Amino acid sequence: MSAVFPTISEQKQPYAWSIAPNAGALQALAEGIWSCAKQTQQRPLVVLSTAGPLIGLRAALEDTRPKDLPNQIAFLPQVISFTDWLEAAPNAWKFPKKQSDLERWISVYVNLRKHPKLKTWFKAESDAGAWGLAKSVIDACDALSEAVVPQLQSELNILLATHSMDVDVWLKKVELVLDQAIAKAYVGLSKKVVDDESEVLLAFWRYLTNAGDPVIRKHLAMADHLQVAKTHFQSSNMAGRPFIWVQTADPKPVDQELMNAYLFDYAQFAPVVHVQLDWQMLALWSEALCGLDAEGQIAIANAEEQQQVANNVQANRREGWRLLAATRFEELAWSATKSIENHLIAGKKNIALVAQDRLAARRSRALLSRLGSSLRIRDETGWKLSTTRAAAAFDSWLELIRSSKEGPSASVLLEFLQNPYFDLAKSLNISPETSIGLIAQLEDILIASQAKSGWQTFLMAIERANYYAATNGGSPNERLHELIAFISQRHRAWQQESLACSAAYELLQNDLHEMGMYDRLERDSAGKKLIETLKNFDLSAGIYQDIKMRLPEWLSLLKTIIEEASYEEEGKTAEASLSILPLSSTRLREFDAVVLVGCDEQQLPAFSEPPLFFSDTLNRLLKSSTIAAQYVQQARDLSGLLGACQNVDLLWQSKSRSGEPLRASAWIQRLQAALKCSNPWQVTDVKFEPYSGQSAPIQMAVSIPDKDLAIPITVSPSAYKALRDCPYRYYVTSLLGLRKAKEFEEGFDASLAGQTLHALLKTFFQALKTEEEKPHSSISAGGEVRRQWMVDRLMQYSEKEFEKLIAGDARVLGTLRDWQKQIPSFVDWQLKREQEGWRYHDAELPVGFTLTLEDPDGISRDIKIAGRADRFDIHVNNDAAAAVIDYKNQPMKKITKRAEHILNDPQLLIYARAANENPSASHLPGRTVEQAEWVSLKAVVDKGEAKNIRANAVEDMPNLMDQFSVQIEKDLNVLWARQPMQAFAPDSVCQYCEARGICRKGMW
């Protein structure tokens, strides 16, 4: 029961009034406020210490509005939160300039930077750690100011009275008073601290505290409101409008003292009512009833108080309280979801999910999203801004600019380019139609060439792709070049030793505008919040605009601030609403049902992280919040929640992650014990009925190509290999065109290096041919001179061709050096081949042949089997002989294995047949390819055997060629007949198969 509202008289002291925080609390409070309005015939000002009950109280005031009110009090009493009330101070314009959080961080950070030792002390040597430390220092300084500044209140009151004084002079006075007070307090506190860290902290506080700090502004605002009340009283000689202070949560001792003194001062000029919560009939545990003792410890209940608590438990017990224990995390989230669903089915419209276990609450939220728009979910715990899509997109740009001056990795680049906020058309100043598919094309090129990092590498990969397209009937795409140039130019602008904060902000804004990201972010609610957060970085008008930082320092600051920011989704109207909130936010609020998830002994109660620098004892000394105070507050909040709401589900996970049993919170256990005899409160173990059913074993996958499915009329050597390896795989990859999203493997891959090797070998052999044609060239004599010439040139060409690659990714240097070690032995192999009469003829030639088949409909089909041959040689002593060579960037062991299954991987046979069927296209008129071999570019050279084992020739060529011709015709006939394509392949093939998830190998 709430107490009767006091009768207002001429008393110059605050009136104390208490209300029971039960289901009728808001109504009782509203009726009291109306009573105050009627008694004083003035519109009261109601200030709530926390904002949670604001809307509920306004609604209750509307519901309880008395009839026939006189005009002057007909308006709803003004209800405002403490924070808003401070902001509304009438003379706030002349207060010292408010320092933003960022400016305060920077001020500490700059000082920390001067003293690296401090960072080591506090174990915050990384940039992120140093920013975290700066934040902790500020929190600690605020706590110190909170303890000291109340002593200044009377002086601030006097200062505020000097209205007419010049603002600058007034500000100087405020600074002076503050300085003196801090210097005095510093001496006192320094004597009490013994350790180095606290001493350093005090020094920070001594020199960093200024009149723009939030704590000082809070006191100035309070003094200002007081001054207004005083002026009104003095000018009208009448008491001002009543001031009702509603203390919704237990204050810190320091705040309690401050408010008591303030309310007393205020009461001299207007009626003041101090509303507190009365736990007498509602406290379910002794600590909720008795609170803290004078020492700040939990008070011990006497026999009478214990009896009161026991009575409260019996009186407040509701049938709608449920205890639900789940063994696993998923079960917990599911049962929370089910509870909410059941409440919704029962017609409850306003439900709360108390996120004591934030992870489980998040999971439930995700599960509830399937209910669609009929349930409005308001997450009052706030999403971290950094978890939104907008922040992830922005972060992808930060990751890009922080990469080394050579350029980002391809994954970082693609992640940025693929973010939905990047406007490619605007960036390149092209039409949206032209920009379609450009990034996908770039991705394909980078992945195909395994160009993993560095602007030069990307440009080279694009150049090669464009060259290939130009020489193979495709169309090169110059936009790709422009895209890389555009991004790299912006990246380059960030590569400076250090950046001034204001310049860095400007550069960032510039980037966002030029890349069209700004506009797109503005169209998204999380994006808007992000832009707003970024605006804090505009230090151009402040004293820190010229502070210089290294790029990683600045980026780390940016990320820390974004990490701190939270984002609340925009609400929509719906049939029912679910509020996800912390326990403290349920205070004096009304819900139809509450689901509290995470009621185990580890999470209920939950304590906030202690400040980095303060022990619990020091907190007590500073009259700040202590563990005991938090414990009492949570006991009261939970008592209030259980007492006010008919339906409360308390859920927890009964087994920890490590499999250890987890019990319910001690508060729940104590309630169970108290209710044991009268009305036992049983735990329900959440169990899910397993679904049962019969499944038929999966058979080996097989598919018949649909008659409308197009069959490719060009087959590359690798596609034919896929068909031979496993028809089902060919069906999935070539007929259906399904491809796994390719990824960049770890480390530098040889693919682009492999292409480079092929290209430089072609250049080298062309140069050799040209040199041989010179009449007096020394190399024509052969012997050591020729060998040395070849080694030197090959070395030179290698350096030159790899130069760009190395500029893009320094790790490629290792690949170049490995290859250079191969060169002498490669030259020896070449010389040996020349002794046998073979000469280099041409390289990198597109070749192919055509097979004519008749499909099942009797239509004649021309199928082109085509690829690109690495090299053709001709024999000097035999005008009709030619050979085909395939370079492999693989060791000989792999090549030998490949040779054993040549009919399944008949690349060389395809090139040979293509050259023989169309000698002029292969630049081999009059010659027949009779010899084919693989040549390793990665042979083992340190064992001295390289000369003998660099090449592997195909044996019995004529016979194999015949077999191959019969085989390919048969295979393609089967394919065109659209016969069943079965999944079968040895495990060695399946291991890397992209279609494995489709054929379900391993399930049959």
Ligand code: SF4
């Ligand atoms: S996993 Fe093996 S059986 Fe399945 S499609 Fe791939 S290669 Fe064929």
